[in-house]
Amino acid sequence: MDPRSFTDEKSESRLYIGNLDLRITEAALIKVFSPYGKIISEDFLWHTRGPKRGEPRGFAFIQYSTKEEAKLAKEKMHGRLACGRPLVVRLASEKYLEEVAQNSSKAGGEAIRSGTASNTSGQMSRSAKIAAIKNKLKALDEERGSAKKQKAS
Structure with missing residues (x-):
């Protein structure tokens, strides 16, 4: 889609x-x-x-x-x-598209590579959720870092 x-x-x-x-x-x-x-x-x-x-x-x-x-x-x-x-x-459309891209490329990719994408009920495992949260925090830190660099220049 x-x-x-x-x-x-x-x-x-x-x-x-x-x-x-x-x-x-x-x-x-x-x-x-x-x-x-x-x-x-x-x-x-x-x-x-x-x-x-x-x-x-x-x-x-x-x-x-x-x-x-x-x-x-x-x-x-x-x-x-x-x-x-x-x-x-x-x-708002950019925010939606960015979240879709981040979730599919970072969180989903990490969970799939680690083999913990889902348990038998089809939900994300605890470790996959933690990996997704860590990736989101890392992305936010990188975004803040680039925003500070733009302000400095």
């Missing part, structure tokens, strides 16, 4: 905003992103259960009226500091 088939006009005008400091509010997020176009929806995600229930999850989605507005906001806001943290701004 072609992953590009998931992208449409709506997903191309929807931004993923990550690495949000927990002090950033919905109102502040909208205020910062509104100069780049007409925001038609905003999804600020919260923990719904567990010990962090009611706290922000550190990411949000903003839907602009056009893909051009979304691309402009992405260009202007990606890497910009907010409460001392560089924002990660991508088209």
Whole structure:
């Protein structure tokens, strides 16, 4: 199945905003992103259960009226500091495609090579889950490292 088939006009005008400091509010997020176009929806995600229930999850989605507005906001806001943290701004479709690629190439590949991809019930084994989490953390560290290098130059 072609992953590009998931992208449409709506997903191309929807931004993923990550690495949000927990002090950033919905109102502040909208205020910062509104100069780049007409925001038609905003999804600020919260923990719904567990010990962090009611706290922000550190990411949000903003839907602009056009893909051009979304691309402009992405260009202007990606890497910009907010409460001392560089924002990660991508088209929501890019975030989805990146996660699919990471999960299939890194976590899945590691689990398959180690022979622990699944047990008899078809679920990932504990060691495969741990390997997937370690790979995700490594990828995040590399991403932060490259973002810092870009800021320094």
